[in-house]
Amino acid sequence: MKFEYLEDVATADIAFRARGKNLNELFENCALATTDTMVDTKTVKPKVTKTITLEHNDLEQLLFLFLSEITYFKDAELLFFSKFKVNIDGNKLKAKMYGEKFNNKVIFRNDVKAITMHMLKVEKKKENYYATVVLDI
Amino acid sequence: MIKIDNVPKEIKKISDVVWEIPTSYKSGMKVPARIYASEKLLREMDPGVFDQVTNVACLPGIQKHAYCMPDGHWGYGFPIGGVAAFDLEKGVISPGGIGFDINCGMRLMTTNLTFKDVEPKLKPLVNLLFEKVPTGVGAKGFLRMSENQFKDVMVHGADWCVDNGYGTKEDIKRIEEYGCIKGADPSKVSEKAIKRGIKQMGTLGSGNHYLEVQMVTAKNIFRPEIAKRFGITTPDQIVVMVHCGSRGFGHQIATDYLSVFNRVMVEMKLGVKDRELACAPFKSREGQDYYKAMACAANAAFMNRQVILHRIRESFSQIFKKEPEDMEMNMVYDVAHNIAKVETHKIDGEKMEVLVHRKGSTRSFGPGHPELTEQYRDVGQPVIIGGSMETGSHLLVGTETAMNETFGSTAHGSGRTMSRTKAKTMVRGDELQKSMEKKGIYVRAASMLGLAEEAGIAYKNISEVVQTLEKADISRMVVGFKPIGNIKG
Numbered sequence: 001m002k003f004e005y006l007e008d009v010a011t012a013d014i015a016f017r018a019r020g021k022n023l024n025e026l027f028e029n030c031a032l033a034t035t036d037t038m039v040d041t042k043t044v045k046p047k048v049t050k051t052i053t054l055e056h057n058d059l060e061q062l063l064f065l066f067l068s069e070i071t072y073f074k075d076a077e078l079l080f081f082s083k084f085k086v087n088i089d090g091n092k093l094k095a096k097m098y099g100e101k102f103n104n105k106v107i108f109r110n111d112v113k114a115i116t117m118h119m120l121k122v123e124k125k126k127e128n129y130y131a132t133v134v135l136d137i
Numbered sequence: 138m139i140k141i142d143n144v145p146k147e148i149k150k151i152s153d154v155v156w157e158i159p160t161s162y163k164s165g166m167k168v169p170a171r172i173y174a175s176e177k178l179l180r181e182m183d184p185g186v187f188d189q190v191t192n193v194a195c196l197p198g199i200q201k202h203a204y205c206m207p208d209g210h211w212g213y214g215f216p217i218g219g220v221a222a223f224d225l226e227k228g229v230i231s232p233g234g235i236g237f238d239i240n241c242g243m244r245l246m247t248t249n250l251t252f253k254d255v256e257p258k259l260k261p262l263v264n265l266l267f268e269k270v271p272t273g274v275g276a277k278g279f280l281r282m283s284e285n286q287f288k289d290v291m292v293h294g295a296d297w298c299v300d301n302g303y304g305t306k307e308d309i310k311r312i313e314e315y316g317c318i319k320g321a322d323p324s325k326v327s328e329k330a331i332k333r334g335i336k337q338m339g340t341l342g343s344g345n346h347y348l349e350v351q352m353v354t355a356k357n358i359f360r361p362e363i364a365k366r367f368g369i370t371t372p373d374q375i376v377v378m379v380h381c382g383s384r385g386f387g388h389q390i391a392t393d394y395l396s397v398f399n400r401v402m403v404e405m406k407l408g409v410k411d412r413e414l415a416c417a418p419f420k421s422r423e424g425q426d427y428y429k430a431m432a433c434a435a436n437a438a439f440m441n442r443q444v445i446l447h448r449i450r451e452s453f454s455q456i457f458k459k460e461p462e463d464m465e466m467n468m469v470y471d472v473a474h475n476i477a478k479v480e481t482h483k484i485d486g487e488k489m490e491v492l493v494h495r496k497g498s499t500r501s502f503g504p505g506h507p508e509l510t511e512q513y514r515d516v517g518q519p520v521i522i523g524g525s526m527e528t529g530s531h532l533l534v535g536t537e538t539a540m541n542e543t544f545g546s547t548a549h550g551s552g553r554t555m556s557r558t559k560a561k562t563m564v565r566g567d568e569l570q571k572s573m574e575k576k577g578i579y580v581r582a583a584s585m586l587g588l589a590e591e592a593g594i595a596y597k598n599i600s601e602v603v604q605t606l607e608k609a610d611i612s613r614m615v616v617g618f619k620p621i622g623n624i625k626g
Contacts, residue, residue, distance in 0.1 A: 008559070074385075076332040136238075137345075
């Protein structure tokens with residue numbers, strides 16, 4: 001399981017829980033869950049690459065900033081991504097995001113207005129990392 | 138004390154439709170929380186509502202009570218349906234009390250057409266509206282603005298539309314705050330917010346946003362005299378309702394300042410129950426910066442709904458081969474339901490300026506309020522309550538009771554009872570579209586999945602909600618509308 005949607009959280013919005021073997025994979029899966037809420041990521045081809053770097057000493061805030069970039073590119077450049085490569089080093093994040101401009105082959109689902117900080121959580125349990133995120137729809 | 142499953146046991150019944158959670162419920166509560174709901178609606182509220190409304194009651198400088206309206210449900214930060222007023226000097230401003238979609242709101246216009254006129258052309262009309270008012274992701278508005286023009290919009294709001302041929306002075310009189318909140322400062326808005334929003338003016342968005350062609354039915358005219366004043370004169374009359382906000386522009390401003398406020402909270406060692414409730418003192422630099430940026434987004438939203446109105450007039454003209462004036466396509470009103478504003482209210486008998494946050498709550502100013510346009514000042518402010526696309530919507534009027542009890546606030550919609558994730562496991566978009574068409578509602582949607590999430594079963598019973606408002610007298614029912622055509626994001 002990369003991520004699952006939560007049924008009984010935040011009635012008018014969409015909540016998900018993602019998992020990763022490490023923080024990099026966790027952030028990648030959160031990015032995928034966010035994008036999959038907006039479009040069917042299977043219909044997005046990795047034609048364009050965007051590289052971003054971010055910094056925050058709070059891991060949850062870093063995740064908030066990272067996922068907010070996805071909603072930014074959606075409106076500002078009409079770009080959706082289906083593949084993410086994340087590298088977290090201390091308080092720094094570098095991500096490569098692969099995708100394409102919205103077109104009639106991409107199946108649209110929902111506009112994610114924003115990433116919320118409501119219940120936002122990153123935690124390590126045994127061997128895996130987990131995150132809970134509520135998206136504003 | 139009263140025992141209702143699901144509801145905090147400390148809750149006290151104030152009246153049949155008002156409930157109070159005392160400050161003893163949670164440590165840090167500065168005022169009690171008040172929930173406006175029938176017992177049925179109270180039972181159906183998710184536990185998130187009680188937690189969130191009592192979190193709001195903990196915020197510095199809050200006055201009287203933290204409120205939740207009958208359409209209340211679990212949101213982020215504030216509950217949806219949340220209202221709170223803060224002292225301007227000692228109080229705070231919180232993006233989580235406004236929402237990411239700054240100045241999301243409702244707009245209602247009348248026509249002199251009847252169901253008989255519109256029915257034969259309903260499909261081409263809805264199809265044309267779907268084309269003229271873009272929805273969903275990747276939608277670009279028809280306006281091409283330079284950055285400087287967009288900055289003019291941020292400062293002047295709906296007035297910009299009159300200067301540019303997208304509306305009349307009469308339209309502007311029928312907008313909350315006359316379509317322009319003072320104090321907007323584009324220098325407080327990020328380049329990112331501008332890039333997200335500049336191409337989206339004139340678009341509807343997604344989620345629960347819609348544009349709906351509706352009809353009046355004789356049995357749903359509750360106060361004919363007031364209805365007439367609002368332009369509703371005939372059973373079977375056709376009206377158009379729009380629900381949308383400031384698009385990516387407002388979403389980015391809220392995102393930017395949520396980060397800023399979280400930094401401030403850490404620096405000032407302000408504890409908060411939910412980081413989404415991050416706040417800053419209203420008079421602090423950060424608080425003022427956010428207010429000025431929020432006003433930019435609010436003004437952009439007023440402008441967005443105004444250009445959409447222009448596109449609706451164009452579409453009706455094209456289909457019915459008449460001028461909009463000949464079809465009496467007049468504004469009833471435009472209300473903001475995600476906003477914070479400085480307003481004057483009476484507290485303990487004394488007039489006081491407060492910062493009222495309404496998140497999923499509509500202003501409901503009563504008769505005689507100086508802020509209201511002359512045409513409506515003696516009857517009160519029109520209140521537009523959008524329902525689910527299957528069950529209809531309502532027009533109400535503001536009251537003196539709302540002024541005295543809820544800082545002039547009321548509900549904003551029917552309110553969800555089922556999560557989106559759950560709704561789409563129960564409903565299929567294409568099947569819903571077909572069954573609605575059989576019921577006489579023609580729907581066009583950018584996303585079938587999005588459509589399924591908006592099914593009527595996911596919402597509370599709107600009659601129960603508006604009857605609760607009536608019983609509590611925080612607004613009074615005027616007219617109910619039945620949907621016949623709908624475009625969705």
